[in-house]
Amino acid sequence: MTFRFDAAVRNRKRATGLKVGFFGLLGAGNIGNDGSLEVVLAHVREHYPDAELGCLCSGPGQVQARYGIPSTSLLWYTSRDRRVTGLWAAALKAAGKVIDSIRTITWTRRFDVVIVPGAGVLETTLPLRAWGFPYALCLLSLSGRLWGTRVALLNVGSNVVRQDTTRLLFRTAARFAHYRSFRDALSRDALGQTGLDTSNDQVYPELVFSLPDPPPVEVRANAVGVGVMEFHGSNDDRRRAREIRESYVAAMKEFVHWLVDNDREVRLLTGDAVDDTVVEEVLADVRSIYPGLPAGRVSAAKLTTLGDLLVEIASLGVVVGARYHNVVCSLKLAKPTISISYSAKSDHIMADMGLGEFCQSARAVDVDRLIRQFTDLEARDGEFRAAMTTRVEEKRSLLDAQYAVLAEKLFADPLKRTEVLW
Incomplete structure (x- = not known):
């Protein structure tokens, strides 16, 4: 079944120009994740200087202070006073899942494009709970399809996931993303093992290879x-x-x-x-x-x-x-x-x-x-x-080539309505 949304809805939303959001475990102390954001943010600001930016992330205060992007907490519960324990804490966590779902859906609606910049967002190489970030990522992609927002999983990492619920959430998130690319063939093939067809997905180098080199120093x-x-x-x-x-x-x-x-x-x-x-x-x-x-x-x-x-x-x-x-x-x-x-x-x-x-x-x-x-x-x-x-140098050239693809896949024809296959 093909589900289409009226372009008038999108036209009203975009009356003030291009809106680009960023999503992920950003601003929470992992400098690799934040470095990936820096690379993509620099590109967007250079080539789309009038774009309105926003971020839904795990460390909104840090992202807003460091990068000047209006930011919202990814998880409502983490922004509450968590000194409570027992049944009250459990009730807050349960309420948080409902609130997070509503917040993600409404946040995604505001943007033309939402980019998940690099990092191992489809990995379980470090301890991870299914109903934390995997659920949030899945909800993002589904929300993008709901509103016609173009969600991009950009140069992301993946591994073979053995936990059934996490694997299902990752596969769904990847399936409904508008664009996805991987930072190595290992990641692309690992996601393919979930049953998702990744044969046409592209592999580009890790985004960090685009960062400028530091000034020369004495070794x-x-x-x-x-x-x-x-x-x-x-x-x-x-x-x-x-x-x-x-x-x-x-x-x-x-x-x-x-x-x-x-x-x-x-x-x-x-x-x-x-x-x-x-x-x-x-x-x-x-x-x-x-x-x-x-x-x-x-x-x-x-x-x-x-x-x-x-x-x-x-x-x-x-x-x-x-x-x-x-x-x-x-x-x-x-x-x-x-x-x-x-x-x-x-x-x-x-x-x-x-x-x-x-x-x-x-x-x-x-x-x-x-x-x-x-x-x-x-x-x-x-x-x-x-x-x-x-x-x-070869990796830098490949990353430059991907920006041309993004211009076509994400930023061209921003008012064009999208469709989703259910």
Whole structure:
């Protein structure tokens, strides 16, 4: 059945010009997610300077303050006083789902285009509840079809989802999106395993490759960036979450000890505000084991944006990354990189950049092997840099090509009515 909406409704809504919304887990402390927003926002502001902007996100205060976009909280309950407990808290959460549904539907109606900018929005590589973001994303796509708003899942990540409800919500969200592209073939194929036909969907590089490079800085060859994260495994690892975390943190502490013993400067890198706990554990461990060590030998970078991360990485000799965007930013700058991977996406981008042999799983870090990888990578530094630089330029060109597609798919003929197949 084909369902059409009268163009007059859309004409009234667009009387004041193009309206573009952004949607996602934005402004909540994950600098990778926010970096993807920065890239797309810069493009929209450059090419559609008169567009009216808005954002429905998890950190509206941060997004509005940093990017100047009027923003609304994605989840009503999180903006309430959550000190209440018991039945009253349960009642508020239940009410929140109803309120969120109404708010998402009415918010989506205001826009001509809503963009979900990059990130692993179709992933369960980190713990995720089905009735949280997956439900919100599904509701967005359905609302877009209801009002004729063009919803775009732009360069997103996906993985094979084993939880039935989450898989259904992701598949529905992707099916009813007006446009979707993936940041790697791995993601496109994973979504295809849900039963959705993704054969005509395009793969473009991770959006971060479009970010401008930081100003040139002096490289400290003996300085090593070590990414750490609050890692408990994925949705499939909930029963082993504590064990996985303890093993991971212990391994990273041991590797930092080796770096200190071998006269290296260590700079701890993060990618999300929740990682600060692990940073403090590592620093406390170093103070305990090396009481006389100068403070600058092992320190933590204060990172609030991907721009900050790029500046930090630019001054380092080697990076051992944890968070996906730690790895991507290091590769973007053609740095010798090792990935302590929590999902296949990191292994995939490493292989694509010619460094596939320098990965291992965060679930079971082999420190002896990590040391061998590190020394081998340092010895072969020059072998990789030129090839990585060439690949980065290729990725930038591909991303530029996608903007031409978006101009046609999302922003051309904004008053044209849309249809949906049920």
